[in-house]
Amino acid sequence: MVAKANVAKLPVPPPRDSVASAEVSLYRNVLKIREDHSLENLGISFYDAESTIQWSYNADFYFHAASTMKLAVLLGVFRQVDRGEISLEAPVHVRNRFTSIVNQEPFMLDLGRDADPDVYGHLGKTLTVRELAYWMITKSSNLATNLLVDVIGISTIQQALDELEIDGIKVLRGVEDQAAFNAGLNNEVTANGLLKLLRLIADGKAYSQSACDEMLKIMLDQQYRGGIPAGLPKAARVAHKTGNISTVHHDAGIVYLDGRKPYVLVILTQFTPEQGRGTAVADVSRDIFNTLAGITYE
Amino acid sequence: MSDLSAPQVLKVVDAFDLDDELRSILRPGEMVRDDQGRRHRLPRYFYEIASHEVAMQTRLSQNFSLNEFILVDLKEAPRLQQYPRYVPCAVRTLAFYLQQFRAMIGLSVHIAVNGAYRSPAHKLSQHATPHMWGTAADFYRVGNNILKTKELIEKYNDAAEDLSADVTVLPYGPVPGKNADDHVHFDLGYITVVPREISEDRMEQPQESRPRFAFEERRRKDRRSPESEEVPTK
Incomplete structure (x- = not known):
């Protein structure tokens, strides 16, 4: 009886390749990554200019900004x-x-x-x-x-x-x-805050197109690539900025892939000093990439 | 290529003859207060440096080029970062003492950016300091040693004070203007140099029928009254 009642409360599963399905899948995967890495907190926000999908998880929670x-x-x-x-x-x-x-x-x-x-x-x-x-x-x-x-x-x-x-x-x-x-x-950031900043730069709306071009040029030369880029194919170009202290590891960037418009992704993670920094950021980045790659648009 | 061994002649200018913008920045002859409230009259005679090449090629002493005394960053007034540039004539005296200091310690002396001449408009010129007269230098490196420890700074402070009673240094410590903890401050005080080609009676003769600035008018009055009027620094 109990099992039947629980089944009855579940929403109707969306089609496997739909946006709604992708969101459910993403949510499940993010929870799993959070658990696997024993994260104290995880904040994610992304916007895909190709599909106009915006998705977030705990995106208004304030983290130590680090870098x-x-x-x-x-x-x-x-x-x-x-x-x-x-x-x-x-x-x-x-x-x-x-x-x-x-x-x-x-x-x-x-x-x-x-x-x-x-x-x-x-x-x-x-x-x-x-x-x-x-x-x-x-x-x-x-x-x-x-x-x-x-x-x-x-x-x-x-x-x-x-x-x-x-x-x-x-x-x-x-x-x-x-x-x-x-x-x-301390300086603090939310995933949504950084997403807004990066979207303005990506769209050429942070003061002027030339200012945005200059900022993007600098960000594309990022030398620390253990975060978002580590979850992407090598051909991906990422204009991003990482942030690390003993209890946080963040990455916020704009992902450029051939043949499509860029997506903007912010991943903020917090953990205990004993736990240390793992591969959570790269794992989330990989999951989002795979999800976007699997979506078919109506 | 110019011949560095050849004597280089720098043009001397009376800052009162410079354009309005430059005069308002250099403020020749104005009285300013130091951090103790003592008054000092800003320099009036400057070397005019036509170009970066001239600054690099002009040696004020055997091992110091003029360029080292005019290194500034964006804290200096933008107009003074453009050539022709200007530095008080007393800078030669500073170069002479630094050369003696260099010979005494047997190591090269590296003047920091913003470490020698700073105009009254420079953002570090909160009070009168000999930097505004071109008679103080901050150096951050001696030989290969970056001056970041108490021991090193005190070692070269002692050497500078041993060189001459004319030299003053700032003791090691963190309070800007009173101490220094990442450089040696080498200071000759407020020296004004009047180059030999200058005739000092010129100020007494009317240069124009009407003064160009209010402070010039005040100065004319000053000369008729015993008490000078003071204009504070920014």
């Missing part, structure tokens, strides 16, 4: 460039000295942790805004990030997010501000 906040810094930089406030070729003094937002005390980055000799090799000299933006995204340089945050200011970054009506991204500070971290003041 995905650098996408907001990139947006703020190009806001200023587009307005003529700064030039991409303007020189910036490379100096490892920043001010905490909490106590205004100076702090320095641990350059041993920041594997970007391309930037810290220029200590005392200059790099251009363009070069800093490039290393901030492609090698996730914390030094480049904090230098750019100093150049444009946190308020400008937030202003850019507000102007473009991007909710779900909170940027309070640069990176490695330990005093702020201890005070619980």
